Amino acid sequence: MTGRTIRVDTLARVEGEGELFIKMAGDRVADVKLRIYEPPRLFEAFLRGRHFSEAPDITARICGICPIAYQMSAAHAIERALGIRVDPAVRLLRRLFYSGEWIESHTLHIYMLHAPDFLGYPDAIAMARDHRAVVERALRLKKIGNHIVTLLGGREIHPISTAVGGFYKTPARSQLRELSEDLKWALDASLETVRWTCTLDFPDFEQDYEFVALRHPDEYPFNEGRLVSNRGLDIDAAEYEDHFIESHVKHSNALHSVVRGRGSYLVGPLARFSLNSDKLPEVARQAARDARLHPPVKNPFRGIEVRAVELVFACAEALRIIEAYEPPGVPRVEAPGRASVGQAITEAPRGILYHRYALSEKGLILAAKIVAPTSQNLKRIEDDLREYAAHLVAWPLDDATWKCEQAVRNYDPCISCATHFLKLNIQRS
Amino acid sequence: MRIIGCGNRDRGDDGAGILVAERLRSLGVEADIRSGEGLELLEAWRGIEDCIVVDAVSTGAPAGTIRTWEAHDLSQFPSASLSTHGFGVAEAIRLAIVLGCLPRRLRIYGIEGGRFDPGVDPTPEVSRAIEQVAGEIARVAGGTQR
Numbered sequence A: 001m002t003g004r005t006i007r008v009d010t011l012a013r014v015e016g017e018g019e020l021f022i023k024m025a026g027d028r029v030a031d032v033k034l035r036i037y038e039p040p041r042l043f044e045a046f047l048r049g050r051h052f053s054e055a056p057d058i059t060a061r062i063c064g065i066c067p068i069a070y071q072m073s074a075a076h077a078i079e080r081a082l083g084i085r086v087d088p089a090v091r092l093l094r095r096l097f098y099s100g101e102w103i104e105s106h107t108l109h110i111y112m113l114h115a116p117d118f119l120g121y122p123d124a125i126a127m128a129r130d131h132r133a134v135v136e137r138a139l140r141l142k143k144i145g146n147h148i149v150t151l152l153g154g155r156e157i158h159p160i161s162t163a164v165g166g167f168y169k170t171p172a173r174s175q176l177r178e179l180s181e182d183l184k185w186a187l188d189a190s191l192e193t194v195r196w197t198c199t200l201d202f203p204d205f206e207q208d209y210e211f212v213a214l215r216h217p218d219e220y221p222f223n224e225g226r227l228v229s230n231r232g233l234d235i236d237a238a239e240y241e242d243h244f245i246e247s248h249v250k251h252s253n254a255l256h257s258v259v260r261g262r263g264s265y266l267v268g269p270l271a272r273f274s275l276n277s278d279k280l281p282e283v284a285r286q287a288a289r290d291a292r293l294h295p296p297v298k299n300p301f302r303g304i305e306v307r308a309v310e311l312v313f314a315c316a317e318a319l320r321i322i323e324a325y326e327p328p329g330v331p332r333v334e335a336p337g338r339a340s341v342g343q344a345i346t347e348a349p350r351g352i353l354y355h356r357y358a359l360s361e362k363g364l365i366l367a368a369k370i371v372a373p374t375s376q377n378l379k380r381i382e383d384d385l386r387e388y389a390a391h392l393v394a395w396p397l398d399d400a401t402w403k404c405e406q407a408v409r410n411y412d413p414c415i416s417c418a419t420h421f422l423k424l425n426i427q428r429s
Numbered sequence B: 001m002r003i004i005g006c007g008n009r010d011r012g013d014d015g016a017g018i019l020v021a022e023r024l025r026s027l028g029v030e031a032d033i034r035s036g037e038g039l040e041l042l043e044a045w046r047g048i049e050d051c052i053v054v055d056a057v058s059t060g061a062p063a064g065t066i067r068t069w070e071a072h073d074l075s076q077f078p079s080a081s082l083s084t085h086g087f088g089v090a091e092a093i094r095l096a097i098v099l100g101c102l103p104r105r106l107r108i109y110g111i112e113g114g115r116f117d118p119g120v121d122p123t124p125e126v127s128r129a130i131e132q133v134a135g136e137i138a139r140v141a142g143g144t145q146r
Helices: A043-047 A052-060 A067-082 A088-119 A124-130 A132-153 A173-177 A180-197 A237-243 A269-279 A282-290 A300-324 A373-390 A397-409 B012-026 B038-045 B089-099 B124-142
Strands: A003-008 A018-025 A028-036 A212-215 A226-229 A244-247 A256-259 A340-348 A351-359 A365-371 A424-428 B002-006 B032-034 B050-057 B066-070 B105-112
Touching: A003 A397, A018 A373, A018 A397, A028 A373, A043 A052, A043 A365, A052 A067, A052 A351, A052 A365, A067 A088, A067 A237, A067 A340, A067 A351, A088 A124, A088 A132, A088 A180, A088 A300, A088 A397, A124 A132, A124 B089, A132 A180, A132 B038, A132 B089, A180 A282, A180 A300, A212 A269, A212 A340, A212 A351, A226 A237, A237 A244, A237 A340, A237 A351, A256 A373, A269 A282, A269 A300, A269 A351, A282 A300, A300 A397, A351 A373, A373 A397, B002 B012, B002 B038, B012 B032, B012 B050, B012 B105, B012 B124, B032 B038, B038 B050, B038 B089, B050 B124, B066 B124, B105 B124
Parallel strands: A018 A424, B002 B032, B002 B050, B050 B105
Antiparallel strands: A003 A018, A003 A424, A018 A028, A212 A226, A244 A256, A340 A351, A351 A365, B066 B105
């Protein structure tokens, strides 16, 4: 019997450090391990004993790509613990802030990290030699996302404006209006992005996923909603830990997460789109129809197209908010500490981000729990690879290895966030 | 002229570029502070004729060793990025060359780091190098920023 190993010692074009190991025995996949060797982060322990007001700033440090997601989940969880209701204009500003982060993060992944896989380039630099205008478009889009984040957050990385109860500082109307010309361009560029991603070739590969995402009655989800799935899950954030179990696996510094009684599940753009496409604004729905993207999207490689549709959404939403913006009457609602527990889930670019805080009567954090989207997807990535690698038995090892890396990048994994990730390794025996 | 200091001040010697930028500011010289994420750098030097980037490097030399490169030389180097985003200074230079947006002159000051652990102070060797690089750049920039 012939066999082989696909081994990627350092996965490229992912955030953080990890390694992939696939062992083939003949035409059967004997073992798949996504080994996360990025060191544990220990943020939950850092938070203990700190005042609740520090949580958004401390947790923002978990990720340089999606700090806003951490700030949003932290602020919402603590607001729920303290019974704070934010000003409606604050709520809109938070959606604008999240739009900026989605624009940055989705643009980076679509163009710089994932597209080279589909077009046969080792990286975005090689791609830029033949697709200069495409890369220039990406750079401008990302810059516009950065601009939103900088304006609302006070600086580009690890923003400092988010407070429990609102914002420490809110922008003037004129400052947001300055973004509108750029955002009109960005909306057109995002539509062009959808058309461009449609021209890519996708492997014929579908999986029967349990999609898990927030769902809000009126909106494509960012900060609020019930947590739902296509298999009947419909819960409040407070019930998350009753339905999802995290467990340690020996080969990984990141925990694996499963739905109790069912197994792996998928969070992120495919899940959000498959469960919420009816809540997209018409411009994004039309773009999805034109791209022949109909929910549920079960081919993980088409995640690049779904991200592009979400990019349209983020640009349209940002424009909508800017055009209607009135500064909040109460930028920040303050509340005294009290013995309480609060949980919240928000939609980070890569999927749902869960936070729970237990507070003392003085407002100090007694316990914190953070479950990042990538750690929720890790088991699902391994499950995809177990199926997908079996399709690649007859492929030359180098090509099979590349396709497996691409299958991992479908998830835009943020290993830094998940550790608490990537090398690739296919072994044929 | 634009001066850009890159790095992460919470990772020991990785903060060297930022500390140089801060030192320059204290000397009255304008300097940008960036994380070193490549796409951000491309935008930071777009349209600039003359640019200096200061960053920590890890080449195996003793901590505090100062090296300078012209960007056109660096493009010949393999990527040696420590960025978790996989797209750091070296990639930014290579992409800028492809896109034709590299400043006419781009100098890199690399300060060899000794330790990059979370939360530690820079090593004394790197602290001395920061002072020296800031002094050199202040002299170079002295006439051009006014």
